[in-house]
Amino acid sequence: MLYIFDLGNVIVDIDFNRVLGVWSDLGRVPLSTLQSRFRMDEAFEQHERGEISDPEFAARICDQLDIALSYPQFTAGWQAVFVGVRPETLAIMNKLRAKGERVVILSNTNQLHFEFWPTQYPDVQQAADHLYMSQDIGMRKPEARIYHHVLQHEGYQANQAVFFDDNQANIDAARALGIESVLVVDDKTVPDWFAGRL
Incomplete structure (x- = not known):
């Protein structure tokens, strides 16, 4: 078999709230605000198919969340999901x-x-x-x-x-x-x- x-x-x-929690701390944006803005949209699916790069995905998510994060800050939060x-x-x-x-x-x-x-x-x-x-x-x-x-x-x-x-x-x-x-x-x-x- x-x-x-x-x-x-x-x-x-995994827990995506851990991701948002790190970004909330780093970006000084309330967690509840990020939770209301976060969605798994087309960029999310494109990223999972390898159709867009990691930096492009980070930029699009930061735009979606209206948060200013450096790429290392984005990555630190993104890896916190595990x-x-x-x-x-x-x-x-x-x-x-x-x-x-x-x-x-x-x-x-x-x-x-x-x-x-x-x-x-x-x-x-x-x-x-x-x-x-x-x-x-x-x-x-x-x-x-x-x-x-x-x-x-x-x-x-x-x-x-x-x-x-x-x-x-x-x-x-x-x-x-x-x-x-x-x-x-x-x-x-x-x-x-x-x-x-x-």
């Missing part, structure tokens, strides 16, 4: 690989984050056979083509794969292609699903 894991809030906890690894999920990934199953990570991410999290959580990268990062392959979930890309690259059919993600739209898109998909709502979802299966 092919087991496909999302990264954020599946393997590693909270910590979910050890039970990581242990499951390692068990699956030890049994000879194929384990991959499929993440909507960006170059700035990819330059950061593997250095902070090397055990995550080591627990996967392959990393499919949206900015590297020029497509993002829930686009059907990204699931086709993973299946084709791995040499599996849709009915030979299980997908774990915390976003309902991503789950729906994978299910539409015939991939068994599990919506991850908290850190217990993955361990509970594998209870009795491993």
